[in-house]
Amino acid sequence: MDGELKSKIEDLIKSKKVFLFMKGTPDAPQCGFSAGIVTVLKQLQVDFGSFNVLSDMKVREGIKEFTNWPTIPQLYINGEFIGGHDITVQMAQSGELSKKIG
Amino acid sequence: MTLEEIQSRIQTGLPGSKVEILDPYRDGVHIKALVTYSGFNGKSMVEQHRMVYATLKDELKEEIHALGLETRSE
Numbered sequence: 001m002d003g004e005l006k007s008k009i010e011d012l013i014k015s016k017k018v019f020l021f022m023k024g025t026p027d028a029p030q031c032g033f034s035a036g037i038v039t040v041l042k043q044l045q046v047d048f049g050s051f052n053v054l055s056d057m058k059v060r061e062g063i064k065e066f067t068n069w070p071t072i073p074q075l076y077i078n079g080e081f082i083g084g085h086d087i088t089v090q091m092a093q094s095g096e097l098s099k100k101i102g
Numbered sequence: 103m104t105l106e107e108i109q110s111r112i113q114t115g116l117p118g119s120k121v122e123i124l125d126p127y128r129d130g131v132h133i134k135a136l137v138t139y140s141g142f143n144g145k146s147m148v149e150q151h152r153m154v155y156a157t158l159k160d161e162l163k164e165e166i167h168a169l170g171l172e173t174r175s176e
Contacts, residue, residue, distance in 0.1 A: 032132070033168060069148075070155050070162040071169070086171050087147045 005062045012059075013076045016049030018101060021063050022073040023054050030054060033085035034073045040092045046101055077101060103165045108133065108158065115157025116141060134170035142175035150175075 013019050018041065024030030026038045026048075041048050053060035053072050064070055067081050075082045077100050082088060091097040105123045112121045112135065119139035126134060135154065142150045150173040155162060162169065 031168070033170075068152065070159070081148065083148050083151065087151065090147070090172075 001062055001065050005058055006066065009059065009062055009066050012049070012051050013079055016047075017078060018046050018048035019076045020048055020050040020073060021053055021059075021076075022050055023052070025052055026050055031073075033071075036085050037073050037075055037088050040088055040097070044092070044098055044101065103161055105130070105133065108135070108161070108166070111161070112137060112154060112157050116153060131166075132168045132170070133166065134172070136172045136174075138174045138176055140176040142173055145175070147173065 012021075020034075020037060020041070022029060022031075022034035022037065024034055026042075029035035029038055051059065053063065060072065063072065063074060067074055069081070069084065071084055073085055075084070075088050082091070082097075082100070088097065091100070105125060109121045109123045113119055116137070116139045119137055119141075122136040124134040124136070126132065137154055139150075139153075141153065145153070151171050154171055154173065155169075158166065158169070
């Protein structure tokens, strides 16, 4: 991965405490899994940043390589990769997610 | 790729695992896999999911649009 793309991804992840790479936008998600994470974050009333990977092919492919995770959405908290849709939903149900967000 | 093929791909990659594949919308595209595997012991959820994804590396690039995962250690 080229350095410019890597630092763009790193800057995005650091730009907010909670950051989501998703398909579409929080108001108009373009995939069921992305919509699912947005719903979870909204229920927890979390202020989060997001990036629409459908708007940028390079980021869409780059984030998979960066995280070594083959699918999108991907959620980060305090710069740490938390997981995709299923892990996020499971952690929300167990209360672990709100603990992580603090 | 059939659901049986996905199941056998995961089982080959994670020997001894129990794998159940669900197709809740009956579209063959939005698939859910329930995987129980002793090798998950002591691993984080992210690591467990990565292990399953690794068995389907090429399929996830093209054929499988959405794979829901639920992993359990034994």
